[in-house]
Amino acid sequence: PTLSADDQRLLARRQSALGPSYRLFYDEPLHPVRGEGVWLFDADGRRYLDAYNNVPVVGHANAAVNAALIAQSQLLNTHTRYLHDNVVQLAERLRALFPVELDTSVFTCTGSEANDLALRVAQEFTGRRGLIITRHAYHGVTMALAQCSPSLCPPADHVEVIDPPAFQGVDAQAAAAAFDQRVDEAASALEARGTPVSALLLDTVFASDGVHINAAPILQAAAQAVRRRGGLFIADEVQGGFCRTGRWWAFGRESVVPDMVTMGKPMGNGHPIAALVLKTPLMEVFGKRCRYFNTFGGNTVSAAVAMAVLDELERIDAPAHVRRVGCHLQQALQSLAAQHSAITQIRGEGLYWGVQLESGSLASAVVNHLRQAGVLISTSGPLGDTLKIRPPLPFETEHADLLAGALDEALRARA
Ligand code: PMP
Structure with a gap:
């Protein structure tokens, strides 16, 4: 590494002020x-x-997104407890991008918060807490998600881990049948431990399992399998969403309708906005016992930014x-x-x-x-x-x- 003297000083200050949990990319940091x-x-x-x-x-420093952010910041930035067009319009635009059943949006600031809420909704709706995830999944930073993010932390007892689906050199139907069986066995294992399955939570591009995409028939089989066992299917689109795969959503909206979809990362082009999109009856059941308010989630500026991102995706x-x-x-x-x-x-x-x-x-x-x-x-x-x-x-x-x-x-x- 040939870091300049200035960068060496910055690196030392960084290590002292941020401690060891902040990692940098590359032998020679950029x-x-x-x-x-x-x-x-x-x-x-x-x-x-x-x-x-x-x-x-x-794109970095996208001019249209920046303009939307500045214009709305200069006008008003407040939370979702006042009537305002922005958050409603954003929810309507998201709804138009999903199968009709997925018609309700809840806004958060991070993908973790969206996943955390999805797990809470699944628990409330099913009255169970078991979870099925893939072996090297990553789903977020909260305590509930650390317990189901084995790429960073050992899974908890109510979590059952399965191998991601294999696509390469395997017939799609055979791969789907194999994955269906894995979900089924995991559901049985959870039942045997006294924590029946509430949800199957899958990163739809299996990013930290090593990138496995083109999953539509497999996710369809997985959704059927978990529903057969009384659980819900949550598609984590934090990595796969917003056209990354050449489809709006990686799960493949023609072949499977998840019960809930979470999204984040690209949603604000760097501005922190994320969302849970779900079927209304789930939120109705959740609402009987619980409420959800996220101070910054879906604020007037964030909603304007997310709409500008949608505009840009449509424009290109x-x-x-x-x-x-x-x-x-x-x-x-x-x-x-x-x-x-x-x-x-x-x-x-x-x-x-x-x-x-x-x-x-x-x-x-x-x-x-x-x-x-x-x-x-x-x-x-x-x-x-x-x-x-x-x-x-x-x-x-x-x-x-x-x-x-x-x-x-x-x-x-x-x-
Ligand atoms: N789900 C997946 C698949 C992710 O890749 C990430 C972030 N790497 C998250 C959830 C969590 O999102 P956030 O960092 O915005 O909380």
Whole structure:
């Protein structure tokens, strides 16, 4: 690492003030000072292609989103206990993006809060607390979610863990049947422990399980399986939502209607807004015994920002754009796989790709090599052996070529 003297001082101050729980990416930490579209710039004006950050979904420093934020901030920013158009309009626009049954929105500030509320609703509705999740899932930071985020914390007793579905080289029907069986066995295990299942909670792109997408028939089977056992199906779209896969929602709204959907990260392009969208009868049952008020969730400014993000996604016709550029990226990655035996599998859809390599140490070396070459990605998966590629959606085919060229070079240098 060749950090400047200034950055070395900042690093020391950071370690002293923030302590050990704040981690940095890369052997040589990156210090961006400005972002624009799919690019980040450091203090020396060097630019980095951002092929990693999904939160700035419509691009870093998006002018239309910033304008909406400033305009609403100058007018009014208050909570949801007054009548105001913004929060209502946002809820109506979200509703239009879902199957009709998913017609109620509750706004929060983070994906964690949305998931936490979904678990509370599931418990109230079913009168049970058992949970089924995948082996290396991540669902958030609250105590309830830490207990069902085995990628960071051991799962609690009322949580049963199953392997994520396998898609590669497996017939979709067979994969769906296998996953159905896993859900069923997990429900039996929970019942045997005296905590029957309240919900199956799945990250619809299985990001921290190593990126497994194109799940529609499998999620359909999973939803049927958990409902058969008296539980609800919660689709965590915090990673997969807002056109990332080339569909508005990764769960595939043609084939399965989740009982609840949570979303966050890209929803405000970096501004903290998230939501739970659910079927009205669930919220009615929840409302009999509990109330929910989130001070900042759905405030006037956040709602304006989220609507500007929806406008931008519509303006660029994000689903079609993502399918087109995603297809190009997929071909580029597949041609790399044909040349590099170190690539063992490519998984993904749209603009979310996992490129599995022979080992975690190689993946880490490649990520650091790319950072030095001016391209930003990271790793994922239980062994950290999968390159995680997940750029802001204004990513174009020329950016995909740049990424693929740099990856080719990195693999040649490191393999
Ligand atoms: N669910 C998934 C699938 C996530 O990836 C994350 C964040 N990494 C969360 C939930 C939690 O969201 P937040 O950090 O906004 O609380």
